[in-house]
Amino acid sequence: MALDLSGQEPRAPKAAVARLQQSVVAADRDGVDAWLALGSRIFSDGSQRPGQLKEMPSSAGDLLDPAQSHGDALVQVTAPNERAVREAAERVVKQAVGWRVRWQVDGFRAENRVEAGKGLARNPFHFTEGFGNPGTDREMTDRAVVRSGQGEPDWAVGGSYQVVRIVRFATELWDKDSVRGQERIIGRRRDGRWLDGTPTDEQPSFAADPNGKATPLDSHVRLAAPDRRNLPPLVRRSYSYDRGNGDSGLIFSCFQRDLAKGFEAVQKRLAGEAMAKYMLTTGGGYFFVPPPGDTWIDALFRS
Template identity: 65%
Template sequence: MASGVAVALAGGGAAAYGLADRGAAGDSAGSDDSVGVPVQLRGILPEKYVALIALDIGRPHGALRELVKQVRVAAEPDTSVGFALGAKLFGPEKSIPRRLKAMPHFTGDLLDPAMAHGDVLAHVASDKAAAIQKTVERLRNTTSPHWTIRWHINGSRPANRVEDGRGLARNPFHFTEGFGNPGTDRESLSRALISADQNEPQWAVGGSYQVVRIIRFATDLWDKDSVREQERIIGRRRDGGWLDGTPADEQPNFAADPTGRLTPLDSHVRLAAPDRRTPPPIVRRSYSYDRGNGDTGIIFSCFQRDLTQGFEAAQKRLEGEPLAKYLLTTGGGYFFVPPHGNKWIDTFS
């Protein structure tokens, strides 16, 4: 095991989950520590920087253990490392999480296979950009007969902060994101983590389905629109306030605006969450990316206990929304975040 590799919890995150008293013990390839929430979902506020690295394994048997170990060895101190599994990893003899499949093609997608899917998704996060960069470099220089890097993308969360119990960040469209997420960690985890009554394989209980969508923005086009036009497309003000004057952290009165005079019926938020009492059962933790040459956008990432009721239901409602004309989804995938600990690795060894 990578005994020298410190894999720290984000301090605030640990405290937010009441885990601080257990210390900031990290994952290790050889131990199964007691902090129960998967790394990707810890804390209210995601770390400021992330690298998502999708890897392919020829044969999972044994190779998965090796891969996990090598990623952890490559990881700098001050990073947290989590893993998620793609559908292809599961041979017929393994009990696959019921909803896991390759991410389908949605209307308007232009998926580049070289930037989509993968057997394993390593999630390396840190509040220090340099730690991410060094980890990725080290991993790129690691050779293995067992695995190859399929794709990789770096993300960041500008103006990363917590307000009223929600993790917020600014996206490249100049809007603040995160208000629609749950305001408590209990609610976040109940939306994201699979429970024992879901008829999922026993080993998958406590895990989560993760959807990653690499969504490129037509920033030039967007920036030509007035702020008012942009706000009507999103359905919120840039700072999160509602278009009917309701403060960002309260619920708007859509019932009083049935024709969409104040907040258009086809705005992003009205389509994404039409029923304010029953919000979409997903937890969004997205990052912005900038790959140069105007290739900027969002690494949309959300977690849920059920893919159909979670991401897929919201995505379906958003099909054809006015925002779509500024977006191009070029990559990503569906993955399964195993429950915290190392027991899942044994399933494949």
């Protein structure tokens, strides 16, 4: 859920941020994972803002609904069961005096599991997602976590940029296509195997298929990650959503230490992908997950 500061004095948010952080830390236990991320407007002191943090721009084809986009903060709550998530989220909202919920969306991960160190789940289009993510903590940190010397404010080292996109999917239209057709749009088989026969956990040679005979040039994975030796520096962790009345799709979410090299570079390459006609992005935002602990609050809002 995204929250906005509701106080009279939005230029002095230190106490409100500290309260929200406390309520999130209190929820982060007993099998519940909860974390806070900050939106760009919280940084009244521009010098402390993470260098690349801004309001998420609209990409070609997006129809961003302001009531489902952006926010001063994002609180993400996850747990193995729905009730635990709901109760923890309610506690956060109750304790977070000075904040009001701007938007929220419930997600789930079908067939959620870990294989070879990778978190996998089946998305609403019947494809397994997660294979392109790193399989080790070290690689994960390398892609997702801000380092010193990157030009970010000191307090932000150890944090991560989080991008959320609520992508409505035309499942009825999608389901009319053959499985083979769907696989050519994604660029992998439903179970993750590559279209040229390369096993799931090995790298295909796109160079050996310059005209896209095996893996079409406008397929999702081929555009997202054309260079198989330098994979995009981001870690994806998405959830399915279903709000009824055909409003279902993916809560796409990813983490990166560099927004321009991570999400933004891939998003640019995906313009014109074959999957575009099945998708409508209606919400989401850019946020920054602060490093663990709470010393960042003092560093960030020096009074």
